[in-house]
Each structure stands twice: as structure tokens, then as C-alpha cells.
Amino acid sequence: MQIGPYRIDPPVVLAPMAGVTDKPFRLLCKRLGAGLAVSEMTNADPRLWQTRKSRQRMDHEGEPEPVSVQIAGYDPAMLAEAARYNAGHGAQIIDINMGCPAKKVCNVWSGSALLQDEPLVARIVKAVVDAVDIPVTLKIRTGWDRQNKNALTIAKIAEDAGIAALAVHGRTRADKYEGDAEYDTIAAVKASVGIPIFANGDVVTPQQAKHVLDVTGADAVMVGRGAQGRPWIFREISHYLATGETLPEPTPREVCDILVHHLEHLYAFYGELQGVRIARKHLGWYAKDRAENTAFRDVVNRAETAQDQLRLTREYFASLQDGVRLAA
Numbered sequence: 001m002q003i004g005p006y007r008i009d010p011p012v013v014l015a016p017m018a019g020v021t022d023k024p025f026r027l028l029c030k031r032l033g034a035g036l037a038v039s040e041m042t043n044a045d046p047r048l049w050q051t052r053k054s055r056q057r058m059d060h061e062g063e064p065e066p067v068s069v070q071i072a073g074y075d076p077a078m079l080a081e082a083a084r085y086n087a088g089h090g091a092q093i094i095d096i097n098m099g100c101p102a103k104k105v106c107n108v109w110s111g112s113a114l115l116q117d118e119p120l121v122a123r124i125v126k127a128v129v130d131a132v133d134i135p136v137t138l139k140i141r142t143g144w145d146r147q148n149k150n151a152l153t154i155a156k157i158a159e160d161a162g163i164a165a166l167a168v169h170g171r172t173r174a175d176k177y178e179g180d181a182e183y184d185t186i187a188a189v190k191a192s193v194g195i196p197i198f199a200n201g202d203v204v205t206p207q208q209a210k211h212v213l214d215v216t217g218a219d220a221v222m223v224g225r226g227a228q229g230r231p232w233i234f235r236e237i238s239h240y241l242a243t244g245e246t247l248p249e250p251t252p253r254e255v256c257d258i259l260v261h262h263l264e265h266l267y268a269f270y271g272e273l274q275g276v277r278i279a280r281k282h283l284g285w286y287a288k289d290r291a292e293n294t295a296f297r298d299v300v301n302r303a304e305t306a307q308d309q310l311r312l313t314r315e316y317f318a319s320l321q322d323g324v325r326l327a328a
């Protein structure tokens with residue numbers, strides 16, 4: 001699929017996730033096969049841009065193109081300004097967040113709360129598209145709640161305003177993350193507009209990715225939680241889409257190499273103290289749902305320094321018999 005001048009290949013992308021899709025994780029997912037990796041949301045309020053957190057979020061130095069930066073807010077002029085600012089600081093695609101159900105976002109009338117106010121959506125997308133000469137994408141849910149599913153109307157508004165691609169998470173805001181994502185609405189959106197569509201929601205295996213693409217007709221699949229602790233899911237999906245074959249699970253040695261590389265990048269990017277803390281979250285995900293890894297999580301969580309975290313990680317994987325594959 002194409003977003004402006006950028007070919008998104010393979011059509012498998014990392015969803016924006018606050019607190020997760022930082023630069024180290026985006027680079028890792030791209031290296032392991034993601035065709036695009038969207039940044040964590042950056043607040044559109046300029047008063048927050050000089051905090052350390054915002055500066056880290058806006059650091060795109062050395063990031064392979066296209067660099068997609070998500071902005072969140074409610075005020076068209078402020079979002080337009082944020083788009084301009086990010087375009088001047090390395091963004092090659094601007095993504096507008098109208099999908100996030102988080103209270104912190106919705107209480108100030110942004111994220112998926114915006115879906116309730118279609119005229120405001122129209123003003124926002126127009127203001128942002130007009131503000132920059134790079135592609136602008138939009139991320140939405142299927143509506144505010146099941147009685148008010150307006151994804152088709154929003155998609156039309158987006159297309160008319162010149163949005164370059166639309167990501168649809170197959171849940172309403174009221175659904176939060178409950179129940180299963182539904183793909184019928186995504187299929188209806190795809191059928192009703194001409195712009196490329198990312199189908200999003202609950203994709204955790206290559207087979208599901210193919211199923212979602214087949215039933216929605218979407219141009220690409222967007223993976224969020226399925227990539228937590230499993231960044232190799234992108235190469236698994238793209239291989240399966242291309243060949244119909246399933247790649248074997250990575251060996252402990254491969255997982256160890258990926259993990260060590262990830263940890264080293266976290267320390268380099270955030271500094272040791274913050275890096276070790278952020279790494280714990282990822283280590284927990286790498287260990288999640290894998291019985292044999294519970295011991296690993298307990299061990300690495302005790303590490304207070306980068307040196308200890310790395311040593312314990314290496315020791316743990318060295319202790320696993322080579323050739324033993326991690327259970328899915």
C-alpha cells in the first residue's frame with residue numbers, strides 16, 4: 001500500500017501505543033519486518049513540548065523512513081501547529097489520534113471522544129491536512145458506542161479532507177478493549193471510501209492477520225498488543241502473507257539476541273536509570289504467557305542496573321537448551 005510517496009511494504013504496521021512504541025521499540029519492530037511503525041501520541045499542546053518526555057518522543061534521528069508521528073488534541077489550530085512543528089522535527093507522516101479511549105485523553109475531549117462531534121472532526125482533519133505538505137493519516141474506532149457507530153461518516157469526512165490513509169480499530173470507544181474486535185465495520189469502511197485502510201484489533205497471529213485482511217479487504221493490518229514482547233510477529237505475518245507458510249518460533253538464542261539489542265538501545269536512549277525501569281515492562285511482556293519464562297521474569301525484575309539486567313538475561317537464555325523453542 002502507498003501513503004503519499006511512501007510504499008508501506010510489507011503491509012503490516014505497528015500501532016501507536018503510548019508508553020510502548022518509543023523509538024527503541026519502533027526501530028526494533030521495523031528491523032523485524034514492520035512496514036511502518038507509528039510513534040506514541042505526542043500532545044498537541046505546545047506548553048508540553050519542552051519536557052524531557054516530549055523531547056524523547058520527538059527524537060527521530062536515524063529512524064528509517066517513513067517516520068510517522070501521532071498527535072493528540074482537540075483544538076484544530078493547536079493540532080495544526082503540532083503537525084507543523086513535528087513536520088519540522090523529522091515527521092514524514094502525521095497521524096491524528098481519534099482512537100484512544102484513555103480517560104486522560106478523552107476527558108479533555110480528544111482521542112476517540114472526538115468521534116461524537118463530526119463537525120469538529122471535519123475541522124480538525126482539514127486544519128491538519130492544510131497545515132503540512134506531508135501525508136496525514138487518521139486513526140479511529142468504529143464509533144463512540146454501539147448505538148453511535150459512525151465510522152463510515154468519519155471515513156468520508158477524512159477522505160474529503162485529503163487524509164492519506166485511515167486506521168480503524170474494530171471497537172467502539174465504549175467497548176474499551178472488551179469483547180472481540182469486529183471486522184464488518186472495517187469492511188464497510190473499506191468498501192465506502194477510496195483511501196487506503198489499516199485494519200486494527202486483536203491480531204496476534206499470522207493466520208489472524210490474513211483472515212482480517214481477507215474479510216475486511218483492508219490494505220494493511222495494524223498490530224498493537226500482539227507485538228508486545230513479540231516484535232518478530234511482523235516478519236512472521238509478512239512471511240505468512242507472502243508464502244502461506246508459518247515461520248518457526250524464534251529459538252532462545254534468537255530471542256536473547258533480540259532482547260539484548262532492545263535493552264541496550266533502551267539504556268542508550270533513556271539513560272541507565274530510566275532505561276532499566278522501562279526495560280522491566282518489556283521483559284515482562286517477553287516472559288508473558290510462557291510458563292518456562294516466569295522464572296526469567298522473577299530474576300530480571302530484581303536487577304537494578306543495566307549490567308545486572310543484561311547479565312541475568314544472558315544467563316537465563318544460556319541456561320535454556322539451545323534448540324528449545326519458546327512456547328507460543
Ligand SMILES: Cc1cc2nc3c(=O)[nH]c(=O)nc-3n(C[C@H](O)[C@H](O)[C@H](O)COP(=O)(O)O)c2cc1C
Nearest residue numbers: 015016017018041097099100169201202223224225
Ligand atoms: C498500552 C496501549 C497504549 C495505546 N496508546 C495509543 C495511542 O497512543 N494512540 C492510539 O491511537 N492508540 C493507542 N492504543 C490503541 C492501539 O493503537 C490499538 O488501536 C489497540 O490496542 C487495538 O489493537 P490491538 O488489538 O492490536 O492491540 C494503545 C493501546 C495500548 C494497549
